[in-house]
Amino acid sequence: MPSFFRRKILISILVAFIVIVTLIGFSMRDREEVTVPEQFILDTAGWVQTIFNTPIQWVNDSIETFQDVFRVYEQNEVLKGRLAEYEGLIVENQELEKENEELRGTIGKSEGLSEYSPVQATVIARSSERWFEQVTVNRGAEHGVEKDMAVITKDGLIGKVQSTAAFHSTVKLLSGFDISNKISSWVVREEGDNVFGLIEGYDEESGRLVLGGINLEAQLNEGDQVISSGLGGVFPSRLQIGSVDEVRNDEYGLTKTALIEPAANLYEINHVIIARRSEQTVDTGRAGDEES
Template identity: 65%
Template sequence: MPSLFRRKRLMIVLVGFIVLVALIGFSIRDRDSLSTPEKFLHDSVGWMQTIFHKPVSLVDNTIENIQDMFGVYEQNEVLKARLSEYKGVIQENQSLRSEIEDLQETLDKSDSLSDYSPVQATVIARSSDRWFEQMTINKGEEHGVEKDMAVMTSDGLIGKIKSVGAFHSTVQLLSGFDRSNKISAWVVREDQDEAFGLIEGYDDETGRLLLEEIKLDEELKPGDTVISSGLGGVFPSNLRIGTVEEVVNDQFGLTQTAYVEPFADLFDINHVMVVDRTVETVDPEDEQEDEAS
């Protein structure tokens, strides 16, 4: 009996081997069409490939779309920056033209309120308990820095010098301004004269500057640009401050207050420019002597 089972097992192995060889030979020969089992196997493999290919293709297309979106976003940011610079140049030219005409007519002076020389500086410290109010820079009296000088980045005004040491200075940020810190400003409007106002504080809840003392008959719109006027005697004119986002009447209904979004990021600052105003002040006595002569 054991020998019979061995023979049967051997016969089964031989028959299986012969069938396998026959199938291999049948499958590799040149034929115009596949057999039914081959078609079934081929279709089964194709379906499995399709099932796996669709999610892989979907993920791949999604990644490509996301990369394209990031590329478009970066291009838009570059275009927005260039457009902002272009608008800034137009507004600056408009303001400068008006300023020059007024100065020539009333004072007959060639000095411009916008003349200044920048002192480049680097932020070296920000106190953790006063992070949103002030910071320390690596320039001081030895570099020509003085108290109350304007401080700005390439984007716009960020504050003023609060205190000065020999080689370091403390900057009071716009986010730490209150009513004791004022900046004379113009609101530049399209096809209209500039509207005057005073930056007199910062709204912690909205993160916007408060431009106050605006006349009720002045019509301001969201998007109007706010720049320094130079009339305060400390800051030069045409320093970019921000854009108007909202305008409301004050509590007494006598003037308007505009909420201004700063151009500069007040919380991520590494390099700044201290603005040293170079225009000379006019002594009233000298001016009277000039007029008398």
Template identity: 65%
Template sequence: MPSFFRRKRLMTVLIGFVILVVLIGFSMRDRSELTIPEKFIQDTVGWAQTIFHSPVQLVTNTANNIQDMFNVYEQNEVLKARLAEYKGLIQENQQLKKDNEELRATIDKTNSLSDYTPIHATVIARSSERWFKQMTINRGEEHGIEKDMAVITSEGMVGKIKSVSAFHSTVQLLSGFDRSNKISSWVLREDKENAFGLIEGYDMESGKLLLGGIKQDVELNKGDVVISSGLGGVFTKNLRIGKIDEVVNDQFGLTKTAYVEPFADLFDINHVMVVDRKMDTITDEEQNGEEEQ
């Protein structure tokens, strides 16, 4: 009995093997069409692959997208850093260019100041509370600076020395002047005699200097140049101050007041020159005395 079952199993295996060989041979033939079982199997496998492929592809794409996002973020951070460096270099270059232009203008101005000796200085501080009124420069008594000396740039006057220490000085800007700080001035008029006036203060609202003490019969025009006269004994003469912007009558109608636009930018100052008034030219009286002799 057992041998019968063994033979039966062996016969089953042989038949199965024969059938497998036949199927393999059948499937390896060149055929234009598949059998129904093959079509069923192919479709089943295809649908199974599709079902498994879609989520796998979705996960793969998501992972790739996330990786791309991280790469883009890193690249963006690198580009931002480089852009910040470029902006810093551009700003530094612009500042150096500006300083170079200011220094060149200062040198040119120095060459034209034959009547007095300028003392070069650099602005080192401006108080936030008194930004419009004063600043500190890196020159003091040891450099020949004295109180009330005029301070100018290549464009024009910006103020005067308010206080002095050994190596630093405080400059009172024209924008901080009031009626206690006056500059005797000439208004240069084309084809006419110079008109006298006094810089008596600064109008914060208009950003203009106030030139008072002008006689009622004196005619001033917009654009007339205002310079220091040197008659006050404090400032040297012929320092450029500004130009006439507007002329109005005072409240009593006896004199005129002119609004003067400063030549120099009072709020953006880096390099200045302090004018030694002792080096000014001889006075007109001395000159007339020499001519009489």
């Protein structure tokens, strides 16, 4: 019980002190001078108030500072959200502009296929395991699409129709071509005659198309453009395929082989054109191993 009595005594002293200070305050209202005992009591009261008020003021200041920090944090989060939304709109706008540009390109390209009835299509599926081999588009037999029809983008040839369903088709990309899939081509020379060759595969190591069957005496230069010849009637003529990147003799030294940088992006494909053969187009058939 001693602690209880001590606490009670302290409280009594504090109450008495407050009462004395209050009485002194009332007694000083009409007097200009203060006695020494009154000065002592007033100073003591000031010190006591300072001792009690200092931590209280510190707590109040700390609370206000915390509230300010919290308000700044909330404002920062709101600004971050608006910034993310703004950045999202920028990206969306860029994607729309890119898509519009691609669509304008495919429309312009389709207008140039006078001998064929172009069918515009959109890529709807692409397997991650066969990313460089094939894509699926949203046009099929009901739209006049048939097997082996050429498929292009605004930049050039990307492949051919491998199979069709009623409303969808699978496109075999040039990067998935092998020796059994050949395209007769011309290397366009700035000087001299064009040089004939066959796109007969894809070199995975270099990411280039392989143009074989080139006359050993033919002179090719880096940067020469390669286009489809149109021989065989399967692929339209003058479709951009790519440009010569490297020329070398074949392993037997009988012909030359060139590595061709594809004109079209075979990695990112969204909108394509299928060169559908019209009734006026004469299919002259496939000549031997060309365009098989």
